[in-house]
Amino acid sequence: MNAARRVLPxxxxxxxxxxxxxxxxxxxxxxxEFSLSLAAGECLVLLGPNGAGKTTLLHTLAGLREPxxxxxxxGGLPYAAWPALEAARFRGLLAxxxxxxxxxxxxxxxxxxxxxxxxRWGWEGPQDVAIARxxxxxxxxAGFEQRDVQTLSGGERQRVAIATLLTxxxxxxxxxxxxxxxxxxxxxAALDLFxxxxxxxxxxxxSVLVLHDINLAARYAxxxxxxxGRGGVMAGDRDTVLRADLLSQAFxxxxxxxxxxxxxxxxxx
Amino acid sequence: xxxVALRGESRLSPAMRCRRSPLxxxxxxxxxxxxxxxxxxxxxxxPVAATDVFAALAGEEGMGATVIRELRLPRALAAFACGGxxxxxxxxxxxxxxxPLADPYILGISGGAAVGALGxxxxxxxxxxxxxSAFAGALAAMLLVFGLAHGDGSWTQTRLLLTGVIVAAGCGxxxxxxxALAPDTRVMSMLFWMMxxxxxxxxxxxxxxxxxxxxxxxxxxxxxxxxLARGELTARALGVRVGHLRVALYVLASxxxxxxxxxxxxxxxxxxxxxxxxRLALGNDQRVLIPAAALAGGTLLTLADTAARTVMAxxxxxxxxxxxxxxxxxxxxxxxxxxxxxx
Numbered sequence: 001m002n003a004a005r006r007v008l009p010x011x012x013x014x015x016x017x018x019x020x021x022x023x024x025x026x027x028x029x030x031x032x033e034f035s036l037s038l039a040a041g042e043c044l045v046l047l048g049p050n051g052a053g054k055t056t057l058l059h060t061l062a063g064l065r066e067p068x069x070x071x072x073x074x075g076g077l078p079y080a081a082w083p084a085l086e087a088a089r090f091r092g093l094l095a096x097x098x099x100x101x102x103x104x105x106x107x108x109x110x111x112x113x114x115x116x117x118x119x120r121w122g123w124e125g126p127q128d129v130a131i132a133r134x135x136x137x138x139x140x141x142a143g144f145e146q147r148d149v150q151t152l153s154g155g156e157r158q159r160v161a162i163a164t165l166l167t168x169x170x171x172x173x174x175x176x177x178x179x180x181x182x183x184x185x186x187x188x189a190a191l192d193l194f195x196x197x198x199x200x201x202x203x204x205x206x207s208v209l210v211l212h213d214i215n216l217a218a219r220y221a222x223x224x225x226x227x228x229g230r231g232g233v234m235a236g237d238r239d240t241v242l243r244a245d246l247l248s249q250a251f252x253x254x255x256x257x258x259x260x261x262x263x264x265x266x267x268x269x
Numbered sequence: 270x271x272x273v274a275l276r277g278e279s280r281l282s283p284a285m286r287c288r289r290s291p292l293x294x295x296x297x298x299x300x301x302x303x304x305x306x307x308x309x310x311x312x313x314x315x316p317v318a319a320t321d322v323f324a325a326l327a328g329e330e331g332m333g334a335t336v337i338r339e340l341r342l343p344r345a346l347a348a349f350a351c352g353g354x355x356x357x358x359x360x361x362x363x364x365x366x367x368x369p370l371a372d373p374y375i376l377g378i379s380g381g382a383a384v385g386a387l388g389x390x391x392x393x394x395x396x397x398x399x400x401x402s403a404f405a406g407a408l409a410a411m412l413l414v415f416g417l418a419h420g421d422g423s424w425t426q427t428r429l430l431l432t433g434v435i436v437a438a439g440c441g442x443x444x445x446x447x448x449a450l451a452p453d454t455r456v457m458s459m460l461f462w463m464m465x466x467x468x469x470x471x472x473x474x475x476x477x478x479x480x481x482x483x484x485x486x487x488x489x490x491x492x493x494x495x496x497l498a499r500g501e502l503t504a505r506a507l508g509v510r511v512g513h514l515r516v517a518l519y520v521l522a523s524x525x526x527x528x529x530x531x532x533x534x535x536x537x538x539x540x541x542x543x544x545x546x547x548r549l550a551l552g553n554d555q556r557v558l559i560p561a562a563a564l565a566g567g568t569l570l571t572l573a574d575t576a577a578r579t580v581m582a583x584x585x586x587x588x589x590x591x592x593x594x595x596x597x598x599x600x601x602x603x604x605x606x607x608x609x610x611x612x
Contacts, residue, residue, distance in 0.1 A: 059502075062506060064502065064505050064506065083508075084505075084508040084509070084510055085508035086508075087508060088506065088507050088508030089508075091506075092506060092507075093502070093503070093506035095500065095502045095503050095506070097500070098499075098500070098503075099367065099499070099500045100499075101367045101368060101369060101498065102363075102369060102498060102548065102553045103548075103553065104552070104553050105552075108552070108553075108554070109499075112495060112496055112499055112503075112507070113507070115492060115493075115495075115496050115507045115508065115509070116507055116508040118492070120489050121489065122492075123556070168507065
């Protein structure tokens with residue numbers, strides 16, 4: 001690849017920063033101005049009711065949407081300063097939907113994640129295949145390489161998408177409802193997997209997750225952004241945002257906070 | 270891996286088969302193309318031996334040589350170019366619209382060309398002006414669809430598809446109107462134009478050049494197309510410049526279609542089915558699919574055109590009818606063999 005054009009992230013810059021960010025869709029403000037900063041080793045969870053703008057915010061953080069106000073930076077530089085392929089090696093997105101209009105093997109699908117790592121004329125080599133196979137193994141899909149993605153169950157398809165993201169090997173994982181279609185066992189396995197990757201020493205990784213489950217957010221998040229669906233934003237450390245009163249207000253249903261085995265659990269009344 | 274066994278593993282992925290030997294695929298397709306072209310030069314009312322064909326191409330004089338050089342060769346090359354152009358355009362449209370049912374005509378390009386060509390025919394224009402008019406009509410349809418679909422800056426697949434289908438329907442109505450109003454003496458040639466007819470194609474080289482240039486232009490971006498087929502959002506996140514790529518795809522596929530339709534008329538079926546045949550046989554890697562579709566499409570149409578002029582000689586059949594007659598059973602056979610039941 002062309003090393004000459006390589007943009008190196010600014011040393012010691014946070015993985016992800018949003019400065020005075022505000023988003024408007026049509027005539028509706030999804031969130032008022034707020035700022036955030038995510039360092040390596042940290043996990044940020046976006047919470048909020050349906051239609052609050054979690055996905056829109058995530059896409060903005062992924063650089064796929066212009067913020068209405070403010071700026072998003074990854075590795076200390078705004079998206080405009082990143083060549084598209086360079087950015088794709090730094091941050092990766094797990095989209096909410098995985099359309100498969102054409103038949104393709106699982107291995108081929110996962111190898112798509114190598115795209116930003118290959119040159120214009122490059123073909124996936126044995127090394128890329130090894131990376132893809134390792135990714136499939138880490139989501140429990142070893143042996144599925146030759147299966148057609150169109151024959152997979154929803155949960156298996158979701159794990160293929162996660163494996164594709166792992167194959168892309170970005171430093172910043174942006175996950176839109178990564179637990180979609182997954183059963184409980186695979187939900188925890190997926191969250192554990194990303195936690196391990198993010199906590200790994202010296203890897204410099206971080207993650208932003210859109211989740212629906214408040215209790216899983218309480219278990220895995222370092223920081224939380226809570227969108228209340230009316231333009232209000234609560235951003236901060238897990239324990240400052242995960243309060244029963246704030247959550248009840250945002251989700252429109254009373255919640256109760258219970259301490260169990262040293263862990264906060266929220267139950268709907 | 271009991272789970273895998275229980276669900277019934279589909280056969281070895283075609284794509285993995287082809288990853289093993291792109292060269293073997295190229296060799297098979299190239300020799301098939303060569304055989305088809307050779308047959309097109311040999312077959313006909315004036316029998317010629319295969320050895321004489323090479324002598325004729327080398328510049329030998331004589332009756333047989335003249336027939337081969339002046340009649341059969343341009344026609345065979347025109348059919349080959351047209352088939353290659355349509356199959357390539359179809360493959361590109363299917364990725365652009367991410368719809369396996371897309372074909373080169375779905376966005377109204379051939380409709381525009383037909384309006385242009387038939388309009389010129391109604392007026393009694395010479396062949397050259399019919400061609401010019403067809404190409405102009407195709408470009409007009411392309412710009413119209415693009416302008417309407419692009420209207421507010423966003424252009425989703427659905428919007429592009431609907432705009433194209435409606436423009437195609439409008440063109441179809443205009444064509445029917447012209448057929449109804451045209452003098453009886455011209456209706457037959459108009460119908461033949463619409464079904465596709467390579468007999469009048471005397472200048473195949475520009476079309477072959479367009480096909481070659483298009484392949485050269487597309488191949489560096491073939492892996493981007495693989496990513497685009499996974500959805501716009503994923504493609505953008507993986508660093509593909511989706512906006513530029515889609516406009517380029519649309520313009521390129523439209524130009525290829527316009528060239529093919531101008532050369533031979535709107536031959537049906539090749540553009541829809543050849544990409545599917547190739548996909549069923551070799552998988553959906555665009556780096557293999559696009560050049561393979563170009564070769565296979567050219568081969569299919571060369572065969573169909575040769576059959577069209579020899580099967581019921583001296584009666585000539587419209588080649589578009591033959592492509593459908595050959596293609597439909599082959600496609601249905603492959604589909605029934607396919608483990609998934611969907612192409």
